[in-house]
Amino acid sequence: MNAEEEKGLKTEEGNFKKKKKMFKDIRIACNMRSTSNVLDIRVTKFARGRSINLALSYRGRQALKAVGLEDQVVAYGIPMRARMIHSLSGKKSAIPYGTKSQYILSISRENLNKDLLTAVEKYSNVKVHFGHKLVKCYPEKGVITVLGQDKVPKDVTCDLIVGCDGAFSTVRTHLMKKPRFDYSQQYIPHGYMELSIPPKNGDYAMEPNYLHIWPRDTFMMIALPNTNKSFTCTLFMPFEEFEKLLTSRDVLDFFQKYFPDSIPLIGKQALVQDFFLLPAQSMISVKCSSFHFKSHCLLMGDAAHAIVPFFGQGMNAGFEDCLVFDELMDKFNNDFTTEGIANKVESLSIFVHALQKAGGIVPPAVEMNDISSQF
Template sequence: MAPERGERVAIVGAGLAGCLLAVLLGRRGIEVTVYERRPDPRIAGAERGRSINLAISARGLAALEQVGLRDRSLKQALPMHGRMVHPLGKEQNFQPYSADGERAINSISRAQLNESLLDTAEATPGVTLRFAQRVTGVDVQAGALLMEDGGTEHADVVLAGDGAYSAVRRSLGLNEDADFLEHGYKELTVPPRGGDFALDPDALHIWPRGTSMMIALPNLDRSFTCTLFWPKSDLAALDTPEKITAYFAEHYPDVAGLIPDLVDDYERNPVGSLVTVRCRPWTRRGDGAIVALLGDAAHAIVPFFGQGANCAFEDCIEIDRCLTETGGDWARALALYEERRKPNTDAIAEMALDNFIEMRDRVSSPVYRAKQAATHALERRLAGRYVSRYELVSFSTMPYARIPARIRRQNLALAGAASAVLAGLAVLLRLALRQRR
């Protein structure tokens, strides 16, 4: 489908990815209408208990730079230079993210970032935002968005960023797999204490408890947003105020007293689900329209590498790049977008699942801490040649799919060098023994 005068482009979902993509398309001179099922969050406010602070890192910042929002976003964020681990019954310990201790991921409110993107989209010529407009599906033959009220809206190109439970994706009958963890999540709040942060604001705090964990990210108002990642059966078991307070006193004793609204937050905030969505194809073409999925609608991942938003932003940048490379031919551009992005999103999905195990279990182990110290020492000694997985994911824009192979090559080279050193030592030892004889 080549670009035509009067072609109608629709984006479903005014979340982070939908807004960023709208700005990128608007700046290309493309008229785009964004449909959002919720009322305008700048007026109605964010949904209670479902904010989950974002950890914006190199990929997300590179994308925000493209629309002039990098500096504004960093002013709304707090840098976190490492993890503060809170083992049960032991002293907390700080684990820097980078070998030099200088690099940080950035804690930012999802709602604040979404508002910034909405403001930018609204100010972009050619972009129209339509709130409280629920899209229930797409008819690709008729070129129509199907609306909840029974009506339709014409669209030649539909870009669906309507989340992990995408109505557009379901309507297309694509081959999809949704893998739910047995864990759910629930948010709590640690308010400021004496007008200051109750915990160290330079860290992402983790309370690893084997099969479950709690994390806390700092906010500009000096509060912390805590998120419990527990088996849903455990979340449901705390069904009285007494059980809630007793459990936290036993399992999170160093923070329980810092949450004055613990019972209220726990009882009122909803339990969210954690899902990995794998889908193929991401595009569907009919006589009337071409449809493509992006962000969580195409590849929802669990949040344990802090890459959900960063990854979705990369989707938007890739669509924009592919439009440039194909001269604005939507069909070719979207096919190229899927070809390039699918291997990368599959890779980060697996790394995010692995990082869940690391965060809830491994980080409190002395063996893990020794391994991390050794890794950082190698990074300092072999700067640029040996780089940890965390650095490549969070502090570079290397395609996710290339990272596992890079790590394997590094480890093989390191093993080879170690073997050569040991072989050399063995030769020297044999020579020394002969001389002694």
Template sequence: MNQPKHAAVVGSGLVGSLWTTFLAQRGYRVDVFERRGDSRRAGYQGGRSINLALSDRGWRALEAVGVAEAVRREAIPMYRRVMHAKDGSLSTQPYGKEGQAIWSVSRGGINMALMTEAEKHPNVSIHFEHNTDLVDADQGRIQWTAPDSSGQGQFDAVFSTDGANSGIRQALQREGAMEWGEQVIEHGYKELVIPAGPNGSSLIEREALHIWPRASYMLIGLPNPDGSFTMTLFFPNEGPVSFASLADPAVAAVFFAEHFADAYAMMPDFEAQWAHYPSSKLSIVRSWPWSKGKVVLFGDATHAIVPFYGQGMNSGFEDCFELNRMMDALGEEPGTIFPAFEAERKPNADAIAELALLNFIEMRDLTGQPEFLLRKKIESVLHSEQPKRWIPLYTQVTFSQIPYSVALECGQKMDRVFAEVMQWPDLASTWNQPETLQKIWEVAAKEGI
């Protein structure tokens, strides 16, 4: 009988713990090396965003290995955006068609659920507190250091999912096998909390993602199962209005009371929170190639992106789905499958990196503007008239499996259509008339839509 293939997974974060289940179900013996302790015993120490938006690409990957139900139990659907203007007035916009939602999940919760699912396979062992490094990519050899031991091992394949600061990526760069760069953007983020109301109720609409768009910065809120909301302020790191200028909690409180008055009123311990929670940088990692010999990298290890499309984890989960699908088609030989995988995924990783940056402008600035809401209304009618011909960009990215690179290109065409249409006089009152919609279709046709 053939021996099962033996794989190492470096990093048991979101992507690594899901990929472990894919490998286990392919029949691999899997050793997982995770630098941190077991969060199920020690409490989650992720240190990054507390909750995340999970959407269709992520769900598809979770469903493929039968772990979606375990995740869904703790997930909260968010059917629409609720925008909070400075004067406290609210406007809303559905994310998709009736019943379509993005889902708020706890980072620690989903990570722990995925590790538990992976460990249900007898061929999986997770080694916590094992800081791991690359020794020889062609041989599939890695080494690890644990609190009271160290060791080395050779594997048929090494899957590096060790996140945005990947040590394996840095080792490959040192030997000239990989190039990568990190782009730190001007905005960082800080998390705050709106506590739950009485009896686990929520103080703001629960099944929604809340946005306080303020042109050059924004606050967002995602719901938690206990009724609280995790708030994230995306804000310039330096400058006259920045984390640096609001370092003093009392100064930050005055700023919040003016610019986010309704949210501020729901955070009685604002100053203590401001002092307690750190601000963190946001960056984009681009790298190439993603593999050498028996080692392949994916997830944030090769393509960390800014969080404004809620797609970092989703794209990492899609990496798992696609790698598995390609292994079915092309086999598991690293020399064949890894180059094919990186060639297919890299353009999509680049596209979602660009889309995520563009969506920051949309969220922090455009969502607050009437023209934006008008365009969304028109797009929704175009989509319902010809669902296959006009698919709004947000829908393509969030509620479809259309490759990100195709979505980006199509989004640029749709922007050109609306650059023309929004100039039409009286559009706000005539857009829903059959003649106007017909004219929009004619402009779309010129763009090949």
């Protein structure tokens, strides 16, 4: 760490300590890999979990910038300046996201998690507990019950509980028992499956600075570039369509009919192998209100407002939550009990709420041709 980085860390650490003036002990329930028993992804040999590439936009970058991580994360991101639409005939058409200087970034979920963990451990007043599962939460008492590697339940007291434990949040489950707490969830009829396009002759097999999309009425496939010259592909399709593809021949015939130009890119053998490696995974949207319980508990990220990945806003919205909450704490002098801040907390990721009201929870009738325009 150079002198400038060390100075920045001390400044950020000082700011964080100020935030804790009203809360001597803050417990944050985190879910970084869609599991309830989080392990250290930096040392775990086999980490299975959702691996859809992440699309980092301006909103997410602003939050990373606030904690001094923007440059580090952007450095290994791949700029995607436009959508590349693949028609059934094989014709490709580019649709820019905006001006030449505007783009989104394809970044690795795994590398981002590693960078965030390494960064947070540099704060002397932060301690990360791996291998622990949150089993109970008592917001009104400021108590959580965790199950460690010894499998012995342990009660931990704290001043503030922050639920960042994903779409299936344990913290939110306990808030749902409170009067006037509204909650709804919806599984869409589509599932997703991950495939891969390997490098070709040591280089990208397609144009790298694009988000490639194959829109096909009720289903579609996308491909995002990786730094190792490969592409991560994701097939989004109704479960009833996945269930029709039972044999290798079924899969190859299906791709020949709808994604013929992708077969030589993926490879027939790899396509069949990856298709049957894991079953198609489900996707859920979550809405709830309010995001907090008095001054004792707060929901952020997917725990508060999970959204389907079509819109590429889940991570960006979660990061923006952190930025908005930090701004609110500054505005109200780090006092979460201040009258009025509770209503302001509901402004966390107001963008996602607007998107959900406009159709972010995708109804079955919406075609993937329409959804693809949102990427």
